[in-house]
Amino acid sequence: MYRIGVDVGGTNTDAAILDISALETDSRGVLATCKTSTTSHVTLGIQSAVREVLARSKVDRSKVLNVAIGTTHFVNAVVENDARRLSRVAVVRLCGPYTRKIPPFADFPYALRNIIEGPAFYLDGGLEIDGREISSLDPVQIKATAAAIVEAGVQYVAVVGVFSALDQNGLHEERCRNLLQQFEPGLSVVCSGQIGGTGLLTRENATILNAAILGFARKTIRGFRLAMSKLELSCPLYLTQNDGTLTDAAVAAELPIKTFASGPTNSLMGAAFLQGLDHGDQRLADKQVVVVDVGGTTTDICSLLPSGFPRQAPNFVEVGGVRTAFSMPEVLSIGLGGGSRVRRSEDDGRVTVGPDSVAHRLTTDAMVFGGSVMTATDIVVASKAADIGDYDKVKSIPEHLIAGGKADIKRQLDRAIDKMKVSSAPVSVLLVGGGSVILTEDLDGVEECLRPPHHDSANAVGAAIAKVAGEVDVIEILAGRDEIAAIEAVKKAAIEAAISNGADERDVKIVEIKKIPLQYVTNKATRFVMKAVGSLRVKDEAVHNGVSSGILDQEQEADMNMAQEAMKAETTNVQKGSLAKPTLGVDIANYRPRVDNGVWYISPIDVQLIASGAGILGTGGGGSSYLMALYTLGILRKAGQGTIRVVPLESLKDDNTCVFGAGYGAPSVSDERISAGTDVFAAIDAVNTIMGIKDFQGIVADEIGGGNGLVTFPSSARYDRPVVDCDLMGRAYPTLEHGTPYIYGQPVLPFATADCKGNASVVLAAESNKRVESLTRQTCIEMGNSTAAAGRPLSGKVIKDYAVPNTVSQAWYLGRAVHLARESKIDFIEAISSITPVKELYIGKIVDVTRDISRGYTVGRCIIGPLSAEEQDDTLSPSSTRENRESRYLTIPFQNEYLSAGFISQFPIPSSSSADDDELEEEIICTVPDLISILGSDGEALGSPELRYGLKVRVIGMPASPLWTGSAEGLRVGGPEFFGLKCRWEEVREKGKVNGMGVGEYKRPRSVIDEFNVTT
Structure with a gap:
């Protein structure tokens, strides 16, 4: 019995057929491979490649168990902003009163947003970090929402529930989906819990992209089935996923985002298999394995974990300029391949290879094939390290060019491999891809460099041998529970998921366990990510996915022809807008902030710069300033939201009153249960009400580091009061005790905490600031571990005496230095040192x-x-x-x-x-x-x-x-x-x-207001 693997790339479509009874032989069961050009009608390219390997292998088609395809079509539609392949998406957040601070699509590039943005709805639902409901689902709300989505002309919906990773019984997202489709059967709904883990915005972004590509994915996969029908193959069809495992074509049609990075992963998995590292080889435990896949234009580099699967990218992955959170391998791509151009600098004689390439024109443009462009392939052939084309056409290349070119190839690969190391253990490199012949030198820090058999078709082999996985990404509350039993339950769920997906229950095993404790929480909330993997179950592969007869009815045929026409459009009518995000887009060197008569009016550019600088002043903590910057940018872009302005510390009068408001709690919660933006105002108002304060003249940041460095800006717009250019820490610190006025005896009480549900709590008296911190922390836990906080307003004199001056300016200058260094190609440390010690x-x-x-x-x-x-x-x-x-x-x-x-x-x-x-x-x-x-x-x-x-x-x-x-x-x-x-x-x-290692003496930060003030 046989399996066929296909990998569809931008230039070539590779195919391989394997005899599964011969996988342990030296040939690894590979009967035939082929490489054909990827066509505008993608299904024709697939048909051609599969037809070729069937002809070469002469196998009985009825004994082909399955076809597995890896494709970049879906991710290309996003990257290329192709309006013909993307659909508008409505977003339904199950969040109660939360998350309104940052709406859906907030950080999408404009071009992509203009294509897919649909209406957004905020409904009751969602969970707290301890598993409590924020609010119960409301079927009446959902019915009205379904009608509104249809009225807007939108078919595709992303449902995103707060802390969906806790919703293991589907009480919120899945029930909402069922109700939406019950009320409006024509809606296609994607639940975010199927897509990613914690971090609401990045998970939502990935869910939106999945929904946007849903229609095209369904048509594309029907086209793949059409290709199988034309080839008289009645076996099941699978697609390869980002993690190197298989998914049924029907599932892939609903979750296409999980196939976005299947190409590089197929190469990695195929390389490991061809080298015999797929059985838990002891070498994987003693050293790290890096796969280097060299093509005609680029080289992709991945690290292989001891589990046999690729290392996953940390934090978030940008797809088409959109931050997303879902399982993606970490792949480093560099502009080096067999078709890379070779040049010699006229200035210093240095020889460089790439990053530009002749790509698919290698066989016409390269010198060995009679062309006039010197490529990496020409250098290698001239050195007699490879037998490609006509050696006589390159034998005249000077030795110094050959040596310099080979040295530059080695240099680029040395550095790229070093970046992808996962530890200090010895490194083995698996070299695959049609362009791998360009490496002829030993690599630094690499113990062995191996070229497995059939290395030029590793991607197709990887698709053919892919296994089936089940992954569970959940948050478990471990307080008062047997932790070992909880872990075993999650393992069992992962194994059951793998079996449900088609894995053979006889060899399913857990290959990856991640245990991630969440910050600041006291209920031992812990995120578990577990993956179980097993071989594809053979006994069920007689299921024919609706094409067992090899004949399609007329409706299917017409639909699949439409799919081919849609795929043909990839080469024409592609709407390629700018991927620029709503951020800088200006000449930083010549940008001048607006400062009129001693008042600094904050612009979107200033927000971006201050966010970067606040990150530096956060000293590793303070939470990410990214979400707060998005929130502030949204305020600035909405008409009638008020201005945001900053005034100098010296402008305060002694009897002025200044208020404080900040985020308080666990970043892991605030990144998921995003605030509505009302909690900071509620905390400030609670303290002012108790103290009888009717008005105030300034707003001061508790800490300039991280997200709290920008939290004062929305308050400036809300209250129409200026932010004072200072803060109470000069950095980030973990507790409210660390406010500078408080260490000098100034009062912190009354101290309020508030959430977005109308709850507010005030500490009126406490024996010490440490006790204030402990009482406030307990209240914060009760409110879901993410709240806002506000301390006692202080006089202008106290602020002038005890606040750290000009820190908003300091953040701006730090951010400006970093952005200017990148723009001007200068050293960013030198840029920073020019404005601050x-x-x-x-x-x-x-x-x-x-x-x-x-x-x-x-x-x-x-x-x-x-x-x-x-x-x-x-x-x-x-x-x-x-x-x-x-x-x-x-x-x-x-x-x-x-x-x-x-x-x-x-x-x-x-x-x-x-x-x-x-x-x-x-x-x-x-x-x-x-x-x-x-x-x-x-x-x-x-x-x-x-x-x-x-x-x-x-x-x-x-x-x-x-x-x-x-x-x-x-x-x-x-x-x-x-x-x-x-x-x-x-x-x-x-x-x-x-x-000589001292950090120097403190110097009062420069003032943006003093430098750029214009008096009228």
Whole structure:
């Protein structure tokens, strides 16, 4: 019995046929492979490729068990903004009073949004983090919504429930879908719980894209079935998914987004299979395997996990400029392939390969085939490392060009592979793809480089041998439960899902377990992601998916012909709009903020810059500023929403009143149960009501770091009052105790917390600020672990005396420096240092990250290792000195925020030591209250949840305000003692001055208002 695999790429369509009884032989059961050009009528290309392998193998077609197809058609429709293949989508949020702060489609590129945006509805429903209902479903609401969707002329619907990962019984999303279709049977509804995990906006975005492509996916898959019918194949049809497993064609037609990245994954899975690594080979446990797939234009690189499946991308994946959260392999693509052009610089004689390519014109344009373009293939043939085309046509290529070209190919692959490493273990590279002949040199840091048999058709083989998976992504409340029993229940659910999807129950096993504790929660809410995998069940493969006779009725034939016409349109009439997001889009160097008569009027550009700067000042914590920036941008774009303005600290009068309002609670909750935006106002109003305050003159941020650095802006628009250019921390800190006025004895009470359901609680009296924090935290838990908070308004004199000045400006300048550095191709550390005191503490690569939840906070340690000489030359700016090229490792503990930075002499740390061991020698070079930020290669700050192995980073330190360092109380609350660190700030700072590692002295941040003010 046989299986056929097909991989449809942009240039070629590959096919392979395998004998499943010979999978353990040296040939791995591969009977025949072929490569044909992808046609505008995609089904014709599939037919041609499959017909060819059937002819070469001479197998009995009745013994073909299944056909598995991998395709990029669906993702291409999104990336190309093709209005002919995308449909409008209505969004139904089950959220009660929440999530209105950021509407659906808020962060979609304009061109894509204009094509697919439909109406949005906010209905009762959704869950709290502890499993309680936010509110019960209302069938009357749902009936009215169904009618409104049909009246708007929309057929496709995305249903998104808050904390759908907790809704394991389908009480909300699935019931809502059933009711919508009961009231309006013509609606096609996608539930977000089928698509992704936590993070409402990214999961919703993925659900919207799935719904938008639904109509085209159904037609496309009917077209695939038509191709099988034309070939007289009556076996089942499957599509390959992003994770390298199979899904039934009928399921793929409803969840096409899960096939978006199947192409690179097919190559990875095929390479592992052809090399014999599909049986849990011991080599997978001892080393890491990186698959390098070299095509004609690009090289795709993936890492293979010990489970035999690809490493999944962290956090979120951008598809067509849209942030999405669903299972996608992490693939690095570089512009290097067999058709890459080879050039020699006239200035320095350097030889470069790519990134541009002759692509499918290789056989006509390359020199070995009589063309005039020197390609990577020509270089390899000229070196006599490959026998392709006519050697005589390239034998005259100078030796220095050959050597330089081969060196550049090696350099590019060395760096790309290094980026995809998952650990410091030895590396084995599986080299596949038709262009893999261009690699002729040994790679640095690679123990072995293997070319498996049939390596040029690994993608089609990967489709043919794909297994079946069942994945469960749920949140379990573990408080008061047997954790082992809970884990076993989730495992069982994953195994049952795999069997339901068609896996053979005899060999299903769990291959992946992720346990992710949620921050700040006390009920031990834990996210589990588990995957079970098994072989495709043979006994059920006699089911013929409606084409067993090989004959289609007239209606099916007509529908499938329509599908082919739709697919033909891929090469014509594609609406390619700008993918630009509603963000910068300006010349940063010449941009001037609007400051009139001492008042700074915030623009969308300013919001983007401040968001980037607030991330740096967040020092690893504070939550992402992304959602708050989207919220603020939405306010600025709506007419009649009021202006947002900032005034200087000095403009306050002593008797003025300033209020505070901030987000309070767990970022993991606020990212899912997004606020309606009313809770901050409710908390401010509660305190003002109790104190009898009728009016106020300014709004001040509790902390400038992270999302709270922008939370004052919506309040400015709501109350028509200015934000004062200052904050109460000068950074991010984890508790309300860390407000600068409070450490100097100013009152924090009354202190209010409020949610979006009309609940508000006020602490009127407490024995200490620490007790205020504990009482408020308990209230926050009762309100669902994400609330707003507001403290006692303070006078203008107090704010002038005890707030950290010009920090809104500081965030703006930091963000401007980073964006300007990217725009101007200059070093972003130098750009930052030009506007604020900063010390570059380290340049390196993350080699280890450990995390845990302690007292509700995420605590952990990140270890960063030195770069190689070549990596340093590529990463450092020309003016960087040897002191940046530290040979020791840097260790950074964090409690949400980064607490200290210190050198250790070796890694891994000997087993006799631990992170808390006094014997672990660590030279602390920076510690709180000074600011420590970890920046990625683009200059944007990395929060502690985003740290992972392999990232090249630059660590900076900035001096804290004298409000923290100039008094014993400031150091007690904001310094190492508060966080249990075994060091003293004074000693670290003094030692830094001596050895040149000090972060320098604090300098009052520049003022945007002073610099750009225009007086009229």
